[in-house]
Amino acid sequence: MTVTIKDVAEKAGVSTKTVSRVMNGEAHVRTALRETVMRVVEELGYRPNAFARSLSSARSYLLGMLLDDPAWSGYAAGMQRGALMRCREKHYHLVVEPVDSGVGGWEEELMASIASLRLDGAILTPPLCRLSPLLDRLEAINLPYVRISPGEDESRSGLVDIDEEGAAFAMTEHLISLGHRDIGFIEGIPSHAATPKRRAGFLSAMHRAGVPVGADRIVPGDFTFKGGIEGGEALLRHAKRPTAIFASNDDMALGVSAAAAKLEIAVPSQLAIAGFDDGPTARVAWPPITTIRQPVGEMAAAAVDILIDPAYRDAPGDRRFHRELPYELIIRGSTTAPSA
Amino acid sequence: MTVTIKDVAEKAGVSTKTVSRVMNGEAHVRTALRETVMRVVEELGYRPNAFARSLSSARSYLLGMLLDDPAWSGYAAGMQRGALMRCREKHYHLVVEPVDSGVGGWEEELMASIASLRLDGAILTPPLCRLSPLLDRLEAINLPYVRISPGEDESRSGLVDIDEEGAAFAMTEHLISLGHRDIGFIEGIPSHAATPKRRAGFLSAMHRAGVPVGADRIVPGDFTFKGGIEGGEALLRHAKRPTAIFASNDDMALGVSAAAAKLEIAVPSQLAIAGFDDGPTARVAWPPITTIRQPVGEMAAAAVDILIDPAYRDAPGDRRFHRELPYELIIRGSTTAPSA
DNA sequence: ATGAAAGCGCTAACAT
């Protein structure tokens, strides 16, 4: 059979409680004893049973990541990877809970899963983090959660985000500084908090540069490649087309790139293209996409840190549990000065 | 406090064992009683504690997915998604265990994690599924596992794969049927079992068509975009360059596409490009890449099915636990007939 | 068909 705490205690000639203390790195154990116990643990290959521990201690050492990303994009994958790595470091485990909010009954299923696993906390990614009824339910069962880029109700919980508006502003300034004045913009899906912020950043940079933005220069989008093709075509079919297009994420930027190829418009010489996210797809393109690097892995890791901070339960709305991580403007081949 | 089985038993006027029977869908409970219990469960919002159940029953209802994919490509994400969905359906949970086999000590960490979670089974993805010492250790602790595309030691465990060689053969035939005779091939990373199989499929199709393959037409690769650029450049810098290039995966195919753009070779008119996998990147390209669809999600789901089959433990090597799923040739815009 | 009692392996609370 598997080795239990009793076996270790017996062989080491101590009580199970002492073994428990050693395993959990608690104080009040003499070094000599601690070492004896450690040795026996090694010898026997003892691994504490996570279930027994959770059952008696109310802590599960399990964190959940709630994802609603039908496309399972690089964004979600990066988040997950970042959270996973930090969890591993801290001796927690991560349970990923994919959710399809398009289908009925998901909320019940999710709550059942959460309750039966007795999660210690949950990370909510966009657009889930804006579902107020979901937040209500999590609060009702007293489950601490941290939101990634929620964009509203800031004081309701810990959160991690970047300065979306500032980043969009910076990207727009980059395009303007290259000499572009007629710039098209493709929006994201409205359910994401980032959508209005990125647009606002774009508009305010244009405004500040004193460049008017025609209503036909802003088109809707949905964060997908296909949406980018459509948005790109809409912008490029004008008799007088923009010299640059700023898409609200990388996948749409690639769509614009495809639309340009179709219409035989050369990138970047005849059209500059910018994206947002710096996901895996941004690098797998030619020319590579100029974009905003959003440190998704670190954002998820920060969320884990907040969740496992013992102080978090008591003051989830406290400002010290709000992290704004730095973005980075990544200039690649898709943006150059407009040809005269 | 949270509702326990005792609360339900009390309110329903039955023993805890009866509630347990109802919750687990066991026989020997009168319909009337069953319904009463169900009603009380609803009313109280009772959720069984997964830890308590696991502690007393030896089953954890937890499956692990072991991943060693530094790029965290679409392949890994698709696998995970497929496994996750099937687990949800079957009331299991999935714990993802990323592994960086480049770093020392990963094996100990992994084993500790597995042991403490008392996993019911594990899914091994490439290239981990070929690490014989790891398989030895899993067998030593008696943990059932299923491998995805292991390519060797077939009788050692259940496995799920596709006909890699047949798929590469089909792709090559497609290119030949379009009229290509001078075709370049970029290999995958040697640690993956798929690498030699895809090459073999390519070679045998060429051979069958009676087309000789020059040694300089096969170049090494590593499944990355960058590797694809390099491989593509190597093939395209020849005075007489191939009219088509078949890359062992999509990311490399995109790299070839980028290399062609750099060298101002038009795709598909001057160069046809084919990939393999049909990952998310294949569609986010222009022209979209002709490729082989590998049903990664279904493969992972099949692995879950095998693991939770009660008969699997007793005969893991049995042929009925080997699944070969169908691939599909997806013809997109990147392959057309060579221009005369 | 249903129930009573005895753990599963660990930790919290309380000794000592």
Place this chain on the structure above:
DNA sequence: ATGTTAGCGCTTTCAT
């Protein structure tokens, strides 16, 4: 600094 006791919430015998 270390040990003892009593559960955590469920399932497993084994009765009835």
